[in-house]
Amino acid sequence: MVLTPRGLRLGGRVYPCTIGKGGLSQNKREGDGATPVGSHRVVGILYRPDRITAPAPWATPIGPRDLWSDASGRPDYNHQVRAPYPHSHEALRRADPLYDLVIVTDWNWPDAVAGAGSAIFMHRWRRPGYPTEGCVALRPDHLARIAARISIGTRLIIPQLR
Template identity: 65%
Template sequence: MTPAGPDDLVLTPSGIRFRGRRFPCTIGRGGVRADKREGDGATPAGCHRIVGMFYRADRIARPAAWAAAIGPRDLWCDAPDHPAYNHRVRAPFAGSAERLARGDPLYDLIIVTDWNWPIARAGRGSAIFLHRWRRPGWPTEGCVAFDPQHLRWIAGRIGPRTRLVVRG
């Protein structure tokens, strides 16, 4: 694994280290795994580039100039057998997909990693995002989750060289 750089988000036992600060976070209920699979609830080990940022323009201000707004038709395909697996799609959509514009605030701000993207291998896992947590200590399905104010702070400071470093 490439050594972590100054622009990287580094997962440590006490949270994410970024720009000289440490932020509490939660990870997948399945812990960290090098052999990530769809539905295992694990956060994948590795160096994952940040490749996108989405936000609910009807709920929050744009967190960064390069963030893209999402709306009610935006989905994320989680069907391993579909050609759009682990990609953003639009409703109506015939395959299995997760709604990005949720009723709760969990995905009001989403930072997208390149885990199993852009060329997705079936069953390797999808939708590995950084997003807000349900509450402190509550595990995710494989994502990394933060206090919403910490997530906003991070979102305003990440850039094209930022990676999420998760050691297994």
């Protein structure tokens, strides 16, 4: 998969997508809203089993206590954690549908550098053109199509676009 000015290219198709409100960055920092430039590997798929069917046989269901740590400096920074979790985190099980299907990348994972950014996912967009906090977001049907075609280790290439 390659991010292009027209969208995310995979298998001869280009899927419209949005990126972080901070644009692209070669120096990603926690909270900057930027999408990190580089070659990132897919390390997992998470999904809401109460809302959608498993998009791939290797996808992992999101439970009510599942969170993602954005507590920079903690040993579990940029890892999935479970509630109760007293440190800064993001809920994976959301009221809105943004995280009904999440493709997890290896940005700053598994050995996270404090402050280098967390939770760089591919997920559903809010609407066309609406930026993310650093993730790559797509139309729900496109995201599902992509999830069904990829595997662990598939690369998400984000070049420094001009």
